[in-house]
Amino acid sequence: MFRRLLVCLLLPGLLIASSAMAADAIQGNWTTESGETASIAPCGGGNFCITLKTGSYAGKKIGTLANSGGVYKGKITDPSDDKTYSGKASISGATLKMSGCVLAGLICRSQNWKKQ
Template structure:
């Protein structure tokens, strides 16, 4: 009986840790233009953004780091190959992805939806 209880507690703790270990940005997202972008851990606490569908499928378009619930890093427009200061924030199933130049003076934002 004690072994079964210990196993049940261990399983519950393992599931809880696994659930909270996944960062909310990780997963597949539908971009504003309809492509699918995958966001996955890529080392050093960073998350890489790679297009899965569309003209630029397979292209890495960004790297973001979690800065306390918000994300900051670099985002590249694959059509122009220009890189911008990027940031993202998540609210429910939506992510606001923003790229800026001139220290944040000029920005362009998109809303992506979790798939």
């Protein structure tokens, strides 16, 4: 009787905790269109930070995104000129479509990254 009660009380908490610890689909290493590796990892406040791991800008943080219902929104920085753009990303299979826009979305540039 005590075991059954214990299981009934603990099981829901364990299920909630394990789902909260599950990795978000955007997390991990991605190969950019230019061949560098970018790492996307949680960085507090529900945000995900994008950091280049290889190439001439290795170690540079180039963006911060937050999950907004399957679409990630935030800021993306072009490492070659340090200009920051309004950014968004979406995932389809093993492809991450990244977009950066200026002038309220009138001018945008996109890239497709592949999951490693």
